[in-house]
Amino acid sequence: MISTQATPSVSIRSGLPGIAPRPRAARVRAFVWQALAVAVVAAIVAAIAFQAATNLRARGIASGFDFLDRAAGFEIARGPIEFSSRDTYARALLVGLFNTLRVSLLGIVLATTLGVALGVARLSNVWVVAAIARGYVEVMRNTPLLLQLLFWYSLWQALPAPREALNPLPGVFLCFRGLFLPSPIWQTGYPWISMERPVLAGFGFQGGASVSPEFAALLVGLTMYTSALIGEIVRGGVLAVDKGQSEAAAALGLSRIRILRLVVLPQALRVIIPPTASQFLNLVKNSTLAVAIGYPDLISITNTTLNQTGQAIEAIALAMAVYLVVSVSLSLGMNVYNTAILRRGGHTT
């Protein structure tokens, strides 16, 4: 995927003094150029807005966000938030947002864990470990994420039918309809908690907790892809730490693990964290690929909504606003982090 690099908050001006024999003329010229630029952009935006308004009137589509209160009329696969087709579009979009956040947060946690392990493995003294990690990273980086998602999804589809479901542990069933697990149920009497096991019923399983193939494929795909990129960042960060640091620690008699944990990693983190934060943001944005495998994320539900209501502009604007809020808050968070590092006397990269 496209990598969004965290950009430094301080913008370095070109520092071009320019040759300005007549400062006043230069000032006028600067004003004219800027006025022209703003006017051109405003004219384009106005023309588009006018055209869109005309077209919407011609098609009899009332613009505005009233559609959010109407009944959605479509079903969403079972999830933690109750939803039925009688619920509103607003609630449907909320379910979508929740699904996006759920897969993103889980993906971020798993990808970070796996990514750190990969970064360390890439630097391993053990040649086989380093080679496996390198091969993994190259495969992940050089094939489209969407292809990986579709691959995991079709791999899951090749699993047996519910009747012949794999049953690796008691109460755990794996079939092409999903992964079914026992789930705890709270009770009023002793022992307060019991496990509800999924039971084969009809064409699927009933009871217990379930993981849909769409969710699993998306989570596995996002995690594996992002972990490769994070692994490379971790590796770069560790390599960026001056070799003298680990040599000095080794001279003090620290073990390899302690050198890594106490000396190298704290310094490497300064290099690692900003681009890793960008990868988190990319993961959130990449979760929109859910639309290709039918996981009901924010974009899938936005797509259904705009197809049903014709409110394309409002629906897409809403989705864009949500993603912008996520990315802007992450950038702000990164700026706070960078400032904190600077204040502590560190240097950012």
Add this chain to the structure above:
Amino acid sequence: MTALARLASIVRAPMFRDRPNTIATVLLGTAIAYAAFRFVEWGIVNAIWSLPREAGSEACRAARGEGACWAVIAERFRFILCGAYPFDEQWRPAVACLLFLILYVASTIRTLWNWRLLALWMVLPAAAVTLLRGGLFGLSDVPTEFWGGLPLTFLLSTVGFAVAFPFAVALALGRRSELPAIQGLCIAYIELVRGVPLVTFLFMAAVMFPLFVPQGLTVDKLLRAQIAFVMVIAAYVAEVLRGGLQAVPKGQYEAAASVGLPYWPSTMLIVLPQALRVSIPALVNTFIAFFKDTSLVIAIGLFDLLGAAKAVIVDAKWVGFGVEVYLFAAIVYFAFCYGVSQYSRHLEISKTL
């Protein structure tokens, strides 16, 4: 030293240096060997490479889980690579792909790193588009809804890059401009585009764009997707170029100013050429990223390489053989992206830009 002994010494150094290393090598080596064995068993030994003409896929279905069904590739690889392009005319997408490959190879030749490369990036994609479209020189007319497969992947990424580049330069310079209004507009555009997922831009192109043009005027769906890519690529490339501009030493700006060069000559003659050279590895990486991301056009119903692969397994005959089809597509993507990324790495390491 015999060849065997030399091989042993090459292997011994990294793999069996000390005890932990040896243990890890043996354990992991066994696991890899087992996995490789199972893969070879599935993918080669038990695989079905072709089916008789007009036969159904029953033989493949019987072998599910034990052997791969490469027959689907044997039968459908022309569709995966060329999409729904008329079968008898498929030499045209093939030549179009060749033109793009020539362009990529030419881009690595340093003696061409001047206006010639610029000209090539304009002429070759235009030639490829003309060849695919037809209607000229006695070629039959092929509407864009029949375009697909590999040429579409090359087309969207390459034309996207070529058209976006001048806009990206303008945005990058604008972002570093001393004029606050221009700087503000450029920052707003770049951050807006980079802050939202690519898919939303493609949906915009698919469903919103028709609302933005006068009624009755229909813009081709492929062209709309291409415009969306141009808009997005421009923002990402602008950020790459900004990095390049920042890497140009301040002395260069000052030297240009001290000999009396105004803004545009100093930018065009002194600053930009250096910034572009520094940016080349990052530009190549961005190109790979978008080459992979063209696969997102699936979301709006276009059939690039991945889209065509996905379309194959919609066919009732081949439903369920996604693993084989996607592995094939993955090999094509990997061959291209790995090759290009190795080139980019070589550029970064050689440091002779």
